[in-house]
Amino acid sequence: MCDISKEKVFEAISTVIDPEVGFNLVEMGLIYDAIVDEACNVHVIMTLSTQGCPLHQMIKQWVYEAVEKLDGVGTIEVEVVWEPAWNISMADDNVKKALGGM
Amino acid sequence: MFSISKDFAPPLKLIAPFFRLGVIFYLLSMLALLFFEPTFSYQQMDVAGWIHLFLLGFVMMIIFGAMAQLIPVVLEVGHVVVDVYYIILPLLGVGTIVMIFGFWMMPSLLPYGGLLVLVAMIIFAFENIATLKKSTLNNLTVSTVKWSNAYLLLGILTGFSIALGFAGSLNVNISLMLKAHVYAVLGGYVLLTIMGLSLTLIPMFSLAHGFDEKAIQIAFKLVVAGVGTVFAGALLGFEWFMLLGYLITFGGVAFYLWQIYIIAKLTVRKELDVWAKSMIFAFGTLIFSMMTGVVFLLSNSEVMLHTTVWFFLLGFVSSMITGHLYKIVPFLVWFERFAPLVGKEKVPMLHEMYSKEGAAMMFNFTALGVISGGFGLLFESNIMFKAGGSFLFAGAIFLYITMKKMLAYGSEN
Numbered sequence: 019m020c021d022i023s024k025e026k027v028f029e030a031i032s033t034v035i036d037p038e039v040g041f042n043l044v045e046m047g048l049i050y051d052a053i054v055d056e057a058c059n060v061h062v063i064m065t066l067s068t069q070g071c072p073l074h075q076m077i078k079q080w081v082y083e084a085v086e087k088l089d090g091v092g093t094i095e096v097e098v099v100w101e102p103a104w105n106i107s108m109a110d111d112n113v114k115k116a117l118g119g120m
Numbered sequence: 121m122f123s124i125s126k127d128f129a130p131p132l133k134l135i136a137p138f139f140r141l142g143v144i145f146y147l148l149s150m151l152a153l154l155f156f157e158p159t160f161s162y163q164q165m166d167v168a169g170w171i172h173l174f175l176l177g178f179v180m181m182i183i184f185g186a187m188a189q190l191i192p193v194v195l196e197v198g199h200v201v202v203d204v205y206y207i208i209l210p211l212l213g214v215g216t217i218v219m220i221f222g223f224w225m226m227p228s229l230l231p232y233g234g235l236l237v238l239v240a241m242i243i244f245a246f247e248n249i250a251t252l253k254k255s256t257l258n259n260l261t262v263s264t265v266k267w268s269n270a271y272l273l274l275g276i277l278t279g280f281s282i283a284l285g286f287a288g289s290l291n292v293n294i295s296l297m298l299k300a301h302v303y304a305v306l307g308g309y310v311l312l313t314i315m316g317l318s319l320t321l322i323p324m325f326s327l328a329h330g331f332d333e334k335a336i337q338i339a340f341k342l343v344v345a346g347v348g349t350v351f352a353g354a355l356l357g358f359e360w361f362m363l364l365g366y367l368i369t370f371g372g373v374a375f376y377l378w379q380i381y382i383i384a385k386l387t388v389r390k391e392l393d394v395w396a397k398s399m400i401f402a403f404g405t406l407i408f409s410m411m412t413g414v415v416f417l418l419s420n421s422e423v424m425l426h427t428t429v430w431f432f433l434l435g436f437v438s439s440m441i442t443g444h445l446y447k448i449v450p451f452l453v454w455f456e457r458f459a460p461l462v463g464k465e466k467v468p469m470l471h472e473m474y475s476k477e478g479a480a481m482m483f484n485f486t487a488l489g490v491i492s493g494g495f496g497l498l499f500e501s502n503i504m505f506k507a508g509g510s511f512l513f514a515g516a517i518f519l520y521i522t523m524k525k526m527l528a529y530g531s532e533n
Binding site: 037038039067068071076103104105106117 | 467
């Protein structure tokens with residue numbers, strides 16, 4: 019029985035900071051979902067704030083490494099999707115406020 | 121485990137010298153401005169020397185360094201031969217210096233400097249074209265890169281012909297060739313490149329999403345057609361054809377500004393950092409230079425032409441470049457020195473990697489200098505022009521210092 023929950027995956031990913039804006043990927047609203055199966059294999063579905071992001075592969079790798087630190091995790095897949103496209107309404111209120119969007 | 125984007129990214133040691141040298145050339149060109157009077161003619165050799173110091177030494181040097189980094193980002197493939205940038209740097213740097221001496225002291229040097237610059241740019245253009253061929257993408261920015269490189273080659277070939285003409289080795293109509301050269305380089309390469317890159321970079325840094333790109337597509341087609349029309353008109357000696365080309369280009373710039381307005385309305389980040397201020401100033405001066413450009417077309421006044429070129433180059437082009445340096449350089453340094461430490465130790469944010477006060481001084485002095493110098497040209501006021509030159513030089517010193525610190529950030533680790 020796997021004891022890794024979706025919340026635990028999100029908590030692990032929240033250690034990954036976007037160096038340009040200074041917020042973590044979870045509060046930015048960039049992590050869409052984390053699917054954990056019975057064997058503790060984790061499939062993270064995420065997006066980026068821009069398609070041309072030069073940190074694209076690195077951010078995927080940081081997410082991978084953050085999830086890898088969870089005890090008992092199986093295989094990890096990090097998938098970047100562009101639909102739905104990210105927008106500021108997906109971010110937490112503190113991010114919106116700090117960026118001037120509120 | 122997947123590969124990381126370092127596969128595509130050129131090392132900092134390859135790109136940093138372009139930025140370092142570009143900023144030194146900027147500092148020198150602002151220093152040289154102090155020795156000019158506002159009543160010059162653009163056909164004077166010393167003015168041509170200054171233009172080349174600024175355009176080749178600063179604008180082209182920085183654009184080449186930025187393109188080394190951004191081409192893989194835009195095209196989503198690695199460079200075919202990224203190491204050619206190690207050759208381009210000395211060729212462009214030495215070629216520029218030889219050309220400046222040619223313009224200022226010894227015209228017989230011009231073909232030699234011109235040849236070095238020609239070789240640097242041919243290598244750059246062909247490497248870009250080879251990398252473009254690898255990419256499967258076919259979007260607006262890719263088209264922009266293709267057209268801008270084609271115009272760069274035309275601009276360099278006409279420029280080299282002029283250099284041979286000056287040295288007495290080739291019989292060409294220098295006046296007509298000069299117009300074709302200036303327009304191919306400024307409109308065809310610099311403007312198109314800035315339009316293409318800004319469409320990627322401005323939404324990225326301002327977090328603007330989901331905007332319609334129709335305006336920029338029209339803008340791009342009009343500028344390509346306008347530059348081609350002016351170029352052909354200049355080579356054939358058809359003044360009316362050139363006038364038509366100017367009007368088409370102006371239409372293209374108007375659509376470009378409309379696109380920027382659409383993006384600005386969707387901007388999420390409201391923070392007025394040095395980048396945002398520089399963008400506002402750049403587009404403000406672009407609008408002003410278009411207005412003076414229209415007056416020039418109607419009046420054919422050389423003063424209006426000088427004012428237009430001043431606000432376009434020192435206002436729009438310069439601010440676009442310097443503003444983006446405060447985003448691109450911290451990123452490059454961070455990527456090289458701090459990205460490997462993510463998750464292992466505390467790493468700095470990009471905005472922490474430069475002095476806000478230094479950047480603010482750079483922006484304030486530069487903006488004051490552009491406005492004062494521009495109005496000095498417009499009213500042929502020596503004191504305003506000299507004040508403008510002094511402010512620009514002070515701004516350039518702050519740019520140099522902040523850039524030096526950014527490039528050195530974390531190097532002791």
